[in-house]
Amino acid sequence: MTPAQREWTQNQMNKMHSYLVKLGAVSEDAKDIVQDTFYKAFLYEDSIQPDKMSAWLFKVAIHAYYDLCRRSKRQAALPSLEELASTELLPEEWLTSQEDRQEVQEVLEKLSPVHKQVLELRYKHEMSYKEIGESLDLKPNNVKTYLSRAKKQFAKIYGRLGKHE
Numbered sequence: 001m002t003p004a005q006r007e008w009t010q011n012q013m014n015k016m017h018s019y020l021v022k023l024g025a026v027s028e029d030a031k032d033i034v035q036d037t038f039y040k041a042f043l044y045e046d047s048i049q050p051d052k053m054s055a056w057l058f059k060v061a062i063h064a065y066y067d068l069c070r071r072s073k074r075q076a077a078l079p080s081l082e083e084l085a086s087t088e089l090l091p092e093e094w095l096t097s098q099e100d101r102q103e104v105q106e107v108l109e110k111l112s113p114v115h116k117q118v119l120e121l122r123y124k125h126e127m128s129y130k131e132i133g134e135s136l137d138l139k140p141n142n143v144k145t146y147l148s149r150a151k152k153q154f155a156k157i158y159g160r161l162g163k164h165e
Helices: 003-023 027-043 050-072 081-085 091-110 113-124 129-136 140-160
Strands: none
Touching: 003 027, 003 050, 003 113, 027 050, 050 129, 091 113, 091 140, 113 129, 113 140, 129 140
């Protein structure tokens, strides 16, 4: 594996882990899903188009997470103390950023699952409409529609919090 491939793989693994944790996976479960996903990718490497690899990885990971949820019926977990302590911000900055993140997370939780997913894949993971569509089994035009509706719904709910009108 070349250094560029290793860097791309590590970047994808980190993005996928972060996304799974945002969906509600416990960090250890997310690590297991990421590992299994990349194992499958190496097994089926020849049958996956290189330009669709990222979308394929996310799709497999998302389905694995949903399977885990169906099997275990787990609830979303809070971040671990290690994750909270890993911040490099000053305590005041960290608390302020946590409050902002908590507000955004509250709004995201009120959105439908597909709206939440398209927003996170587009803005947090910077995936293209095509990649999002491949990950969620949607056509790119449907992704645009969902994204537009999700942004409107997010703005409406965020404004209702009374702090951001």
